[in-house]
Amino acid sequence: MSDALNIVKDTTLTYPQTLLALAKLGENTDHTIRFSDEYYTAKEEGALCDLNEGNLPYRPRYICPDYDLLFAKGCDFLGIEPPKDLLEAINALEIFYNHVPSITCYPVYLGDLDHLLEPFVLKEDRAFAKKVLKLFLLHIDKVLTDSFVHADIGPQDSVTGRILLELTEEMQLAIPNITLKYDPELTSDDFALACVRCMLKTAKPSFANHRMFAKEWGEDYAIASCYNGLKKAGGGFTLPRMRLYECSLHAKDPEDFLNVWLPHYIDLQLEYMDKRVRFCVEESNFFKSNFLVTEGFVKQESFTGMFGLVGLAECVNHLLNIKDNKKGFGMNKEATALGLRIMDAIDKRVAAHTAPYCDAFDHRYRLHAQVGIDTDGMDDSPGTRIPIFAEPTMLEQLEVNEQFHPYFPTGTGDIFKFEETYEKTPEAILPIIKGSLSRGLRYFSGYLENCDVVRVTGYLVKKSEIEKLRQKKQSLNNVTIFGKGAQDGAHALDRRIQRHEEDHSTHQ
Amino acid sequence: MPWTAGYSAMKKITAPINRIIPFSNVDGPSNRTAIFFQGCQFNCRFCHNPETIHMCVHCGECVEICPVKALSIQDGRVVWNKELCVNCDTCIRTCTRSASPKVTEMTVDELLPQIERVRPYIQGITLSGGECTIYKDFIIELFPRVKEMGLTTLLDSNGSLDFEKNPEILEYCDGVMLDVKAADKDFHEWLVRHSNETVLRNLEYLLRAGKLYEVRTIIFPGRDKDNTDTVSYVSRIIQDRCIYKIIRYRQFGVREEQQRILGDDTTDEAYAKTFVELARSLGAAKAYLV
Known part of the structure; x- marks a missing residue:
């Protein structure tokens, strides 16, 4: 059977999932963008991975529109007037979201919802506002059927923020992903605690280190998709990733890796990024004629490329010939120190590269700790994480994270x-x-072991939806299939549980 | 005696530490580091980690049976190698004296760096055991240093130390979590094999001194009168002035011969709840079931 025929006959795919799969197939018939032979070899070896971004970048990977602008002046192309009340505001957003593309076809950034909606919510009776927001969240879950759809709240407490937390807990939906921009000085303990309670029961919101992001990006940053830091009215052009374990396989020893193979693969990934960025800006219609650009909702200069990597732990353990992950990266000072040397080397080489465009970033790409994909198996842990089944105590895990998170302005997390x-x-x-945030952690996520909505590697799925796929039924959420793959191949949901160790108190 | 003599003597104070749990959510409010001392004067029938009761006598029985050779005898003493240990607890099951070879004798100066490492993530520390107040001189030296770090200090105690006669231990202590295992003298002596006279005096004294953080009582299956006596006694005294945790007896870890006496099942939840209601009806408004 042809690939197309396989897609249309797959009964586990919903209609939009079928359509998107066919579109990707069509896109990949074109080979206009050509890379060097070395690049294709690296891709073949599995050392570099393009995350199946598709052969023709007809839009940037991640787009973070300026929703404040939408509310201030409306949108000519969509015929939206500046909203005057909550219903108009919600309606404007729902219409607009459908026209914000991304690599997944769904908007990866819904805006700082509490900040956007608070003036309208305050004008309404609370119960009415809650009902409207409930329908809004239901619309998002059923229409924007992809867990990379992401909303931000905070850092300040607000009525809207509180209502969104209540509804998140009551509705138990996987979509949207939510981040609290958290700053202990701007966020009250009471609001932060409400967020922790909600996070335990629904795996969201996660806590982003607001001070760290604001220092790197300015206050106008967005957290999008899994945990990606990007500029508002901008976004991310592209996100390929080095699979560091595979990158290490040719190396004789750590020095050979650092001196020969690491620079080799870094340069090939930069080549990939440069060519995609140029095509997206210079050839595709997006930056020339899309209303998001022409009406100023995004600015081309506020996009950057995201230089991704996975599998640092496995790379280090391979280079040091450590067979047991429990004795390797994260648990072993020598291994962790080598991890830091590798990160320093990557950081330095990427920072030395002049990227096309990326004007707001001094023509530089930014590093990203990619969360892994469903087919990675156990070879490459997400970003710089300690492998599942080898996690030390929570204290030790945080101490390792705190050393690695600062490298990744475009996102990392544990x-x-x-x-x-x-x-x-x-x-x-x-x-x-x-x-942990005060000591350099960038992004903290958590959930209770008995939750239905759980965080796989960076995105959310419902365990009950994974079960549907196992029974060969359809799941509305496009991402459930990734969750199933990550669980089956990489045991992503079997991470260590922080327990209260009840057996250690004499007093029962 | 010149002050330096006292100072140098203090420097040598050590205490046997059974375990340090960096993050605990059940040993007092917020996130705390719980430090468990070895040794207890009580010998509770329901103790579910009896290996913390007595000190090791270095008989060496556990050394031979350790499957990973993490125990050895050096100069007549059992020595535990943390790096080799896989925490299978074979040694603890082998010990017939309710002791553990996995205990580290530490000075305050050795313990403090471990607390300092966790300091950014915790609200305070809780000393537990075993019975921590056996090592009161150690605590008197430790607590002011912990307070200097901006942390809170709690003691989890069986109430065997007369706090009124030892005010120095409370000076830098934010509160005591006190077990009142039984109000009835005879039941207490049977259950714990120790008198409760000091415990009950401490209950009133700590409350008066504003140092009682919480009281805990375990509800045993089928012992209506004893359960009622203890819960009523405590509730009438504490009223709404401190937390009262009602805890169900759990058989896990309890020595087998004691399970045969106390029961091999956990106290029924609904039954335990009736004692929370009893406590509240008597004025202990902050009573709840753990």
């Missing part, structure tokens, strides 16, 4: 699964978040 007693003691989690 996920902690909590034992059930934490449901009654959310106040025990907030100091952990505060402490």
